[in-house]
Amino acid sequence: MVKAVVLGAAGGIGQPLSLLLKTNPLISELALYDIVNTPGVAADLSHIATPAKVQGFLPPDDGLKKALTGADIVVIPAGVPRKPGMTRLGIAFRDDLFKINAGIVRDLATGIATTAPKAFVLVISNPVNSTVPIVAEVFKKNGVFDPKRIFGVTTLDVVRASTFVSEILGDFSLAPSIKIPVVGGHSGVTIIPLLSQSSHPLPSSLKQDALDALVYRIQFGGDEVVKAKDGAGSATLSMAYAGAEFAEKILRAVKGEKGIVAPTYVHLSADKAGGDAIKKEIGKDLDFFSAPVELGPDGVVKINSLGKVTEYEQKLIQAALPDLATNIEKGSSFIDAPK
Numbered sequence: 001m002v003k004a005v006v007l008g009a010a011g012g013i014g015q016p017l018s019l020l021l022k023t024n025p026l027i028s029e030l031a032l033y034d035i036v037n038t039p040g041v042a043a044d045l046s047h048i049a050t051p052a053k054v055q056g057f058l059p060p061d062d063g064l065k066k067a068l069t070g071a072d073i074v075v076i077p078a079g080v081p082r083k084p085g086m087t088r089l090g091i092a093f094r095d096d097l098f099k100i101n102a103g104i105v106r107d108l109a110t111g112i113a114t115t116a117p118k119a120f121v122l123v124i125s126n127p128v129n130s131t132v133p134i135v136a137e138v139f140k141k142n143g144v145f146d147p148k149r150i151f152g153v154t155t156l157d158v159v160r161a162s163t164f165v166s167e168i169l170g171d172f173s174l175a176p177s178i179k180i181p182v183v184g185g186h187s188g189v190t191i192i193p194l195l196s197q198s199s200h201p202l203p204s205s206l207k208q209d210a211l212d213a214l215v216y217r218i219q220f221g222g223d224e225v226v227k228a229k230d231g232a233g234s235a236t237l238s239m240a241y242a243g244a245e246f247a248e249k250i251l252r253a254v255k256g257e258k259g260i261v262a263p264t265y266v267h268l269s270a271d272k273a274g275g276d277a278i279k280k281e282i283g284k285d286l287d288f289f290s291a292p293v294e295l296g297p298d299g300v301v302k303i304n305s306l307g308k309v310t311e312y313e314q315k316l317i318q319a320a321l322p323d324l325a326t327n328i329e330k331g332s333s334f335i336d337a338p339k
């Protein structure tokens, strides 16, 4: 029996993600929580002929607590997405958005820490580089921090890398089988695709500017969607797909399947030896980093090495580190920051 919970289930990501989780036969109970509309979403999904029993919860009458009671896995897509031109709107606006999402994630994490501290927590709410440290701090404050169970979902970067490389190889049918480790963090230059390790090598004729363009597209692919949606939000459907894929990996690992490895943003103490090796490889003592992680019944089994990286990729890593360090600090200090 597996109970999955979606926090922010009525949103652009939350609804299709809940649909995909409802169709996952590994899930027997699905609780949907949001500040609006979950009774309707739950009623709708509950007519689908798959095993999961679906229930919707709202804040009144301890809805969050009821949704989380007995949870095995909690996925968090709650928050406010960015809008077109946000970078141009300036730092004050970005900071406001950060504070809103950070506050939402802090409160939801408090609910998980007090009601379902052993659940696997999958954080989708942006900025992931900072919201995952917030969850970690909340769990520490509640004395229930287990770094093996808290994950930043970076799967969309991995999915995009596979898709965009299949385009370059001129064969979309390859996309599902193309495996590329994407490491670092989950925004802009902190997203580092290790294309030299692609299961399907890039054409040797690919010029440097085409490689630069591919890396940029993986790092800033979200902008394509924000622009095309023209004010109606950011990536939701591809994110729901990616979130469901990562959740499925966790659930399969919990069931005992061995050898499941996925890039994900974790606290590097989740596997001390592996985490220390990463710090050495990148040359910086960061607490969080996205690396290929082997999953097992208790979450993180092993943080794998980044492997052989090219000089070009080493430069991408070095370019990511200052932003990543700032993002981590911003998240870690949020709980104690003056209001």
Ligand code: NAI
Pocket (backbone or CB within 6 Å): 007, 008, 009, 010, 011, 012, 013, 014, 033, 034, 035, 036, 077, 078, 079, 080, 081, 082, 101, 104, 107, 108, 123, 124, 125, 126, 127, 128, 153, 154, 156, 157, 186, 233, 234, 235, 236, 239
């Ligand atoms: P949305 O606005 O469509 O949905 C967000 C949902 O969260 C809404 O239904 C809202 O009512 C709910 N919500 C707000 N406060 C809440 C609270 N305190 N408790 C529970 N639910 C609450 O936004 P969308 O497009 O679904 O994006 C959600 C988040 O996911 C954003 O932070 C966005 O930046 C992030 N995102 C992350 C990606 C990733 O790769 N990790 C990719 C795309 C978006």
